[in-house]
Amino acid sequence: QVQLVQSGGSVVQPGRSLRLSCTGSGFTFSVYAIHWVRQAPGMGLEWVAVISFDGSKKNYADSVRGRFTISRDNSKNTVHLDMISLNSEDTALYFCAREEYAASFDSWGPGSQVTVSS
Amino acid sequence: DIQLTQSPSSLSASVGDRVTISCRASQSITNSLNWYQQKPGKAPKLLIFATFTLQSGVPSRFSGSGSGTDLTLTISSLQPEDSATYYCQQGYRTPVTFGQGTRLEIK
Numbered sequence: 001q002v003q004l005v006q007s008g009g010s011v012v013q014p015g016r017s018l019r020l021s022c023t024g025s026g027f028t029f030s031v032y033a034i035h036w037v038r039q040a041p042g043m044g045l046e047w048v049a050v051i052s053f054d055g056s057k058k059n060y061a062d063s064v065r066g067r068f069t070i071s072r073d074n075s076k077n078t079v080h081l082d083m084i085s086l087n088s089e090d091t092a093l094y095f096c097a098r099e100e101y102a103a104s105f106d107s108w109g110p111g112s113q114v115t116v117s118s
Numbered sequence: 119d120i121q122l123t124q125s126p127s128s129l130s131a132s133v134g135d136r137v138t139i140s141c142r143a144s145q146s147i148t149n150s151l152n153w154y155q156q157k158p159g160k161a162p163k164l165l166i167f168a169t170f171t172l173q174s175g176v177p178s179r180f181s182g183s184g185s186g187t188d189l190t191l192t193i194s195s196l197q198p199e200d201s202a203t204y205y206c207q208q209g210y211r212t213p214v215t216f217g218q219g220t221r222l223e224i225k
Contacts, residue, residue, distance in 0.1 A: 035214070045154075045162065045205055047214040059212050095161050102168040103209020104152040108161035 002026045002107045004096055009112030012086055020081040020112050022096030027107075029077040030054070033099040036070065036081050038092035039111075048094070051079060063089075086116045120144055120208050124217035132225045137193040139220045141206035144187070150210035151189045153182055155202045156219075162205065166191065198224055 008020040022034065036048040049060045049070040058070050069082040079096060094112045097105035121144040131137050141151065149169045154162035164173045166182035169189060179194045193200055201224045206217040 044219045045156075045207075045216040047216065050212075050214070061213055097161075099209075100167065101171075102150045102152060103214060104164055104167035104173075104207070105154075105162070106164050106167070106173065108163075111161060 002098070004098065004107055004109035006094075006096055006109040006112045009094065009114050011115045011117060013118050014087050014116055016086055016116075017082070017084045018086060018114060020083070020094055020096075020114070022079045022081075022109050024077045024079075024098070027098075030074040034072065034079045035097045035099055035105060036094060037097055037105070038090075038094045038114075040089075040092045043092075046092075049081065050099070083114070086114070088116050090114060091116045119213055120147060120211055120215050122206050122208055122215055122217040124204075124206060124220050126220060127218065128221040128223070130223040130225050131196050133196055133198060135196045137196055137200075137222065139191045139204055139206075139222075141184075141189045141191070141217050142187055143189070143208060146186045147189075147208045147210035149185075150208055151182070151184070152207045152209060153180075153191045154205045154207065155200075156205065157202045165204075196224065200224070 003025045005023045035050045051070045055072045067085045072079045096109040098107040100106040123142045125140045151169045153166040156162040170182050181192045184190045203219045203221045
């Protein structure tokens, strides 16, 4: 079955860096765009970044542009989100999600908790 | 960016009730409107995509309607397991945006 498995969540100090990973299985990973969406405690969903199926196109939310980098390795069915200069506003549960028709997200990872705290 | 405003922000209804949640967009998003259900501590679950189309495995009591800037999610006969927060999301234009959510409680 379609599955997205996430890793990399942690507690980090302000200004530090972190990498999140999202590995897909049960489908042809290399034909799907993958997004990251985050949810701060008690808040709604915020889109973070997207990478096209082949990695040639990337886009970011204004709140993370210049600090976060999305990349993918289709040989390993994995997408990464590299985050630098983290601050308290980046504290959230980060989900990866597969894009389907009408830019809907039909499959989601379970979430990786990122807590930025001194 | 396209803003999505959901109403109401929260509601309480009884089992068997018909419930509607509205999503108003700041500009026309044609049919690129999707609906999700999220329960505490869990990833969102896709219910409806492209305004009207029911995602595979989702009960038929869920339906989507509307066009342009005014979209609606309807639950025809509320069940206890429908207690959750519901989000609309537009994929018409980057950046993808979500509504602020509607918390649905079962009386």
